[in-house]
Amino acid sequence: MIALLEDGALETLLNQVGGDTSLRHRxxxxxxxxxxxxAERLAESLARPDLEEAHxxxxxxxxxxxxxGAVVLEATAALVHTALARxxxxxxxxxxxxxxxxxxATCAELAVLATTAEDAERTQKAWPEQQAQQQAHHGQQSHDGDHAVPPRRWEFPAQRAQH
Structure with missing residues (x-):
């Protein structure tokens, strides 16, 4: 299968939009x-023919x-454009x-890449908050645990409470 997108296309686009990930996604x-x-406008303009609109x-x-970075789509459009110029x-x-x-096919691939990139970005943004919540939860457990006596290995917590 031919790769429809050049490697690093999303990173290149991100650089082109000044590092703004939301602008890249949009x-x-x-x-x-x-x-x-x-595609419809092109087909209609060629059917009329309206060469200026097709151009x-x-x-x-x-x-x-x-x-x-849709290299195959650009190359295929270049073929049509060359024929149009003649x-x-x-x-x-x-x-x-x-x-x-x-x-x-390119749009299908781009849609998957865009969704994957958006998901990765959301995960990356959420990571520090999740870490802080886990640390706070862990700190609370440690604080609560300082006063509790752990049950003996052979006792269930319900049995311990009855003694």
Whole structure:
């Protein structure tokens, strides 16, 4: 299977948005959410044909694909764009099904990566709070335990209370 995303794509995108993880997550979610309308706009513009509109849509697909590290999608969009530059609408239409297929697969992969990254970020942010709660709980147990006499090994706590 061909890797649809370049290694380190999420880190690269994070650097591009100035280290703002929430902005990165939003960009990824928007990329995935906008894919169907971009693909539809491209198909419609090629069917009319409206080459200027197709050019604008392809630029959008290519630039955002580059930002998220979607190398195969960008390369496939480049094929369509090259055919468009030659005014070869039939050539564009031949590449369109592959572009849509790659776009959908890329979006599926990005959605998984985005969810995984968001989960990891939530876990990382929650970790110091969880540690503090565990330390506070442990401290309370130790404090309470200073006054209690542990039961003998052969006694159950209920039996000890009866004596």
């Amino acid at each position: 960009f990824l979610r928007d990329f995935v959410a906008l894919w169907p309308s971009r 604008v849509v392809l630029l959008s697909i290519r630039s955002t694909s580059t930002m998220v 005014n070869d609408v039939p050539g564009c239409l031949r590449h369109l099904p592959r572009l849509i297929e790659v776009g959908e």
